[in-house]
Amino acid sequence: MDTTTYRAYTNIALIKYWGKRNKELFLPVTSSLSLTLNEFYTETTLEWNTQSNEDTFTLDGQILDINAIEKVSRFINMFRDLSGIHRPVHVKSTNHVPTAAGLASSASAFAALASACNDLFGTNLSNKELSTYARRGSGSATRSLFGGFTVWHKGIGDESDSSYAEMIDEADWDIGMLVVMINKEQKKISSRVGMEHTIKTSPFYKLWPETVAEDLEAIIPAIENRDFPTIGQIAEHNAMKMHATIIAADPSMTYWEPESLTAMNIVRDLREAGIPCYFTMDAGPNVKVLCRLSQAEEIKKAFEKHFSSDRLVISGPGKGPHKIS
Ligand code: ADP
Ligand code: DP6
Ligand code: CO
16 A cells, blocks of 8 residues: 545544643643544545655645654654654645644644554554554544544553543534634644643642543533533533633733633523533634534524624534545
8 A cells, every 4th residue: 555545533622631741752631531523624645755765744735844744754753663664754634624723633633644654554553552642743632533522541650551542422412512713823822832831830730630530520421411511511611720720820821812702701691591502612712612413503693693604613523533535
């Protein structure tokens, strides 16, 4: 085989990953839990490089700078070492998600790349094993090796193999998200830098690991019971607690923009009007509204009073990565 293409979907954390205990291995401080989304994904083609002795990489048709190529090359080295095939490759990737805007492009990107590497280098890893490799490209990518509701276990000590993802529910029921595009531009502070700054300087961060453990313990049975309001309340509170630790960093920072607050208020108004929906936000200004998929159109209508419809995307749950023929 000379070429392979994989598609992997983004995932949005309901219980957030924010902080590494081991930066080299991307081992997280806490476990986390997400919902994979069907509408946002990365497609990555990997082929042996016959034109150059080095790896080459294009993203959305652009030839990337040496820094970006180095990140991808280092990632692919894991598969070269594993397979013993030390050949250069060409990577061609397309994001069907805004890049570096807090919509988890790094998650779909490294899940797609890991899946394509596994195929081209013939390493035959299971998705569980592959999730431990995707993790070393971007932490959130660990969870994109599976669909539905997926847990990323923080693992034990410095054991890379122990920090993997596992799907706990296919999410094949009435649940989805409305994504409110506040700003698709690249953020100024990457997730990586933002979480490091928070760990180092936020006095609230010491409260974070314990509160995440409690939220996880409560949300897992709520997912099993398909108890949507409980899932939503826990997720919204967890996101706000993460953003509180970020705001309390020194110097203080935030990923929010004024329109992020507008979106949060619309969610609160909808709830008061008896429509259950809950917001979550990541390292970027965009707001994701967790809702019943059957009520997503109605919720979108309410948002259309403030946001043009091209900024509002409804998504159902997504699946794990798959090969594109
Ligand atoms: P996001 O919120 O989009 O996940 P991050 O700051 O976590 O933002 O990650 C963005 C980075 O992920 C980009 O700067 C780039 O290095 C990497 N990335 C995004 N898409 C791809 C891709 N398709 N292939 C390889 N790397 C990618
Ligand atoms: C707020 O996985 O993008 O979206 O591991 O440094 O690549 P790196 O960071 P990344 O961080 C995601 C942070 C988050 C929460 C989450 O997805 O769990
Ligand atoms: Co990311």
